[in-house]
Amino acid sequence: MSNQRQDNTLFGLSEPEIVEAVKTAGFDLARFRAKQIYQALYAKRVHSFNEMTSLPKQLREELDDVFPIPRLKIILESVSADGTIKYLFELADGRSIESVLIPSEMRDNEGESKRKTLCLSTQVGCPLDCKFCATASMKLKRNLTTAEIVAQFFEVERASGEKITNVVYMGMGEPMLNYENVITSLKIFTDPSLEILGNKRFTVSTSGLPDEIIRFAKEGLGVKLALSLHATTDELRSKLMPINRRYNLSEVLSAMEEYYRQTHIPVTYEYILFQGLNDTAADAKRLAKITRRMPSKVNVIPFHPIDFTHPADLGAELHPTDEKEFQEFIEMLRSEGAQVMIRSSSGVDIEAACGQLALSNEPHTHEITLS
Ligand code: SF4
Numbered sequence: 001m002s003n004q005r006q007d008n009t010l011f012g013l014s015e016p017e018i019v020e021a022v023k024t025a026g027f028d029l030a031r032f033r034a035k036q037i038y039q040a041l042y043a044k045r046v047h048s049f050n051e052m053t054s055l056p057k058q059l060r061e062e063l064d065d066v067f068p069i070p071r072l073k074i075i076l077e078s079v080s081a082d083g084t085i086k087y088l089f090e091l092a093d094g095r096s097i098e099s100v101l102i103p104s105e106m107r108d109n110e111g112e113s114k115r116k117t118l119c120l121s122t123q124v125g126c127p128l129d130c131k132f133c134a135t136a137s138m139k140l141k142r143n144l145t146t147a148e149i150v151a152q153f154f155e156v157e158r159a160s161g162e163k164i165t166n167v168v169y170m171g172m173g174e175p176m177l178n179y180e181n182v183i184t185s186l187k188i189f190t191d192p193s194l195e196i197l198g199n200k201r202f203t204v205s206t207s208g209l210p211d212e213i214i215r216f217a218k219e220g221l222g223v224k225l226a227l228s229l230h231a232t233t234d235e236l237r238s239k240l241m242p243i244n245r246r247y248n249l250s251e252v253l254s255a256m257e258e259y260y261r262q263t264h265i266p267v268t269y270e271y272i273l274f275q276g277l278n279d280t281a282a283d284a285k286r287l288a289k290i291t292r293r294m295p296s297k298v299n300v301i302p303f304h305p306i307d308f309t310h311p312a313d314l315g316a317e318l319h320p321t322d323e324k325e326f327q328e329f330i331e332m333l334r335s336e337g338a339q340v341m342i343r344s345s346s347g348v349d350i351e352a353a354c355g356q357l358a359l360s361n362e363p364h365t366h367e368i369t370l371s
Contacts, residue, residue: 010067011041012147014184025066027059037063043194045154047071072151074159082344087156091148095141097121097172099152101160117166120152122182123173128207130228130241132272132318134306135172143178149185153196167197170205170226176212186221199223205270207243208252217262225259226268226299227252231278232286240277257294266295270343272303273321279329288336297339300330 010018015038022029022037033055040052049055049063075096076088083103090096104115125138157164167189169175175182182204190199199222206213207228216225231237237244244252256267271287273279291298303320321329333340 008067009070009147010037011069012145012150012184014038014187017184021067022063027062027066029059033059039194041069042150042188042191042196045158070147070151072148072155074155077159085156085160087152087159089152089155091124091144095124097124097144097148097152099156099171101156101162101164115165116160116162117168118153118156118164119168119171120149121171121173122149122169122175122178126173127177128174128241128243130207130243132230132240132274132303132306138172140173140177143181144173146181146184146188149181150188153189164197166201166203168203168205168226170203174207174209175204176206176209176216179212179215183216183219183221186219186223190221190223203268207241208247208255209243210247210251210255213252213255214258217259222263222265224265224268225256225263226270227256229269229287229290229298230272232283232290236278240274253290253293260294260296266297269296269298270301271298272301273326273329274303275319275321275325277318279321279325281332284329284332285336288333288338291333291338297341298333299341299343300326300333301343302326 010021013021015034018038019029019031019034022034036052036054037049040046040054044051046052047069049060049067049069052060055063070092073090074087075090076086078086078088080086085101087099087101088096089099099121100119102117102119104117121144123143124141126133126135127140129136153164153167156162169182186199186202186204188194189196189202202221202223203226204216204223205226205228213225228241229237230240231244232249234244234248237249259265260267269287269291271278287298303318305318305320330340330342
């Protein structure tokens with residue numbers, strides 16, 4: 001899919017792109033003016049050129065006419081009992097996406113959560129059809145623009161009044177299938193001159209596209225990479241995640257190794273536990289072996305049943321592993337030397353937990369398109 005963007009706005013453009021866009025529109029601006037615009041858009045989060053008081057008044061008015069600054073409209077906020085907030089955004093074309101703000105379980109002395117993690121979407125829907133994922137039921141509608149990715153951060157920050165401390169590209173969509181816009185958004189977010197957040201605060205999660213992972217490794221962004229693994233054999237992974245039929249585990253794990261080789265940043269594996277499918281002692285042994293290939297950790301995640309899974313494809317219903325077996329699996333992994341984190345079920349009551357993002361106002365389909 002092409003790199004979509006709104007051509008009549010500077011929001012969502014990198015600094016060199018702003019220079020180019022204002023020139024193309026006939027403005028003869030000194031380089032430092034473009035820098036002022038770039039800083040105002042992302043560091044100061046202005047919503048109109050009129051707020052850019054460092055620019056001459058006439059120029060502000062002209063720029064406001066030519067380059068409106070779009071806003072993402074929040075149409076629904078759902079607040080979970082655990083403090084997780086899910087935001088439903090309406091996009092300019094009437095489509096919708098969701099972002100989730102998750103407080104960490106760590107509390108400071110005042111009982112406040114210090115870590116606020118924003119889970120961003122990168123596509124409207126997703127084409128990859130993972131069997132445990134609600135977003136998959138929407139199919140792919142379109143890629144998000146860079147502006148729509150960046151605006152999720154700013155709008156959630158404004159609406160929540162919270163300081164976002166971490167960002168995960170783990171919402172709706174496969175980030176590597178919207179590569180250019182994801183990269184531009186990361187370049188903006190991690191630009192030290194904008195002082196938004198340090199690059200180590202960002203994690204991009206992928207279902208495993210080897211070519212894009214290797215390309216991503218060479219971008220020099222210094223962000224973390226997570227792989228949605230969920231199975232340790234090709235047979236099971238291909239059933240849970242059809243993308244595995246195109247790129248098998250061996251290819252995907254080699255690409256992850258390349259990411260580590262290039263960046264020296266330990267990788268993360270995401271592993272949702274499904275009763276009787278991927279939670280045996282043999283699974284734990286194979287998973288631990290995978291984690292030993294390079295410095296890494298594994299996030300073990302409880303499964304949250306949703307209405308839109310495709311059990312017929314699997315020949316079995318998907319069920320969460322029960323609490324006792326969940327703990328035993330964690331113990332087995334740890335005894336095999338794996339670095340294990342247990343991901344909480346934040347936002348499960350508002351359908352904001354992992355794999356639950358799908359829009360109640362978008363039609364859901366159950367057709368299967370396996371590639
Ligand atoms: S888990 Fe991620 S890659 Fe898989 S269908 Fe859902 S959004 Fe797409």
